[in-house]
Amino acid sequence: MPAILPVTLLSGLPGAGKTTLLRRLRAQSDGRRIGLIVNELRSADIDAATGAATDDVRVCLSPSDMQAAAAYFSQAGFDALIIEPSGLSEPTGMVETFRAGPGEHARFDTLVTVIDAWNFYRDYFSRDTVAQRVAGHGAPVGDDRRAVVDVLLDQVEFADVIVLNKCDLVNDQQRGILLGMLRALNPRADLIEATHGEVASASVLRTGRFNPDATARAAGWMQLMRGTPVPETTAFGIRSFIWQARRPFHPMRFAQLIHEKWRGVLRSKGYFWLASRNGHIGEWEQGGAISRLRSGGHWWCFTREEEWPKDAGHLAHIRSRWDERWGDRRQDLVFIGMGMDEAALRRRFEECLLTDEEMAFGEDAWANLTDPLPAWHEDHDEGGHGDHPGDAPGPGRH
Incomplete structure (x- = not known):
């Protein structure tokens, strides 16, 4: 029987550096095969951008597509599976939507969010809607009225690991403030500081960190509601x-x-x-x-x-x-x-x-x-x- 693949869900707003991180992970795979499911239509050069072979990547726009892709990766002997949703997707929605998607061949293992240290303040205090942000990237204007900060908060508060990327673009004080904010917003998550997506694969793959109850209750505000103090800086x-x-x-x-x-x-x-x-x-x-x-x-x-x-x-x-x-x-x-x-x-x-x-x-x-x-x-x-x-x-x- 094929092995059940551990799944890393890789979230982050557009431009946070997810693709760079993926390329780094593949470069240090040490012979392990890492499958990739992309949850949006992407340019034809995605294989080159992530360093993935054509057979290692599947574009899946529905739970049934994901189930079929997970079955393929499991039966083909892959060691791990990464799901990269749209940058404006919320991990809570992804886990719920695709709960049946990976099916019997895969299980959620780690929810990772990549944060852009340089643009975090702009995004956090923005009043942009998702539709406005998508239009700003030249995509067709939709009617998505979600606020960008709502997506960002979901990505931060519903994460097992938070990668603070582009740390080279901020000074020590700015980085300290960011780390303090992130710890207060999600006390449970592992915080990793990174530059150019340089993250050890063991920190984001096959960690076993995902727990449906603990991850769902990780937000700092929820910890306070339950009487648990959150870290202060x-x-x-x-x-x-x-x-x-x-x-x-x-x-x-x-x-x-x-x-x-x-x-x-x-x-x-x-x-x-x-x-x-x-x-x-x-x-x-x-x-x-x-x-x-x-x-x-x-x-x-x-x-x-x-x-x-x-x-x-x-x-x-x-x-x-x-x-x-x-x-x-x-x-x-x-x-x-x-x-x-x-x-x-x-x-x-x-x-x-x-x-x-x-x-x-x-x-x-x-x-x-x-x-x-x-x-x-x-x-x-x-x-x-x-x-x-x-x-x-x-x-x-x-």
Whole structure:
């Protein structure tokens, strides 16, 4: 029976240096055969660009194509398989889409993301959509409204190994800031500094680092939510904190807050409780210059218990967050930043909570509070401008 091939998923924005890294890996293969699946149509010189023979490369645009390619590489005696998706693909989507793709002949082994050290700040604080970025590379303009920073964050936060490439183009301080940011955004990933894609193959091939649960929970914001501290870089003021409260936001004051500048906040995410939408969980997400709020469904206290999860672990989690009066309703937000004024941020959020007098109005009255926020079914993107994490834009247009 053919061996099950370990798969390395190689992600990174266009220009990060994935092709150079591939060429380096093939040059140090020491006789091992490395198959390559490319998940987009590429120029005819891809074989030459990656140093691969024609029989070592397959272009696969669907899960069924991938399954057939993986079967071929396995039966042909290859030792490892690399999947290189489009530079604007998100690894979470790739793993989900192609979960059945490699099939019985291959398994995900390592998720690798290549970061362009020179352009990281530009990409992180950009408000470009994927369609705009694709158009900038001369490709036909599509209607992909995803933000480039969303793709970048998915690639960083859902990775087992992060290769910080082009380190020769930044100085020591810039490199230190980048490494501190990446460690805070994904504490679990192995961080590798590289120039011209020079990475040891053992660091990215057949590492066994991929774990469906651990990789999915690697993001720094998720670690904070689960009560695990994330690495901080005191030399550059990179740190994090979590803010919680047991009373709802006033919609007018909260709407004003999200249009203010949150100096130094690089990443914020979590759940919030809005008085005017008392039964619904609010989801908040911000990365770089892009922020969103949307509905996360209903709080468990507004859901019949027979519809609650049945497994003991999930039920224990709900109970651990339960309040006799308010159920699971709460504010639960995490912040990762550089040079943040934590005391000022906490104070501004606390000012948005209902006062004692407003709380006394009662839940029926809260529904009549003036609420300028967009309807829950609409994604709400607001953005600012900035190009350095020391003056990072916060959520909102300012």
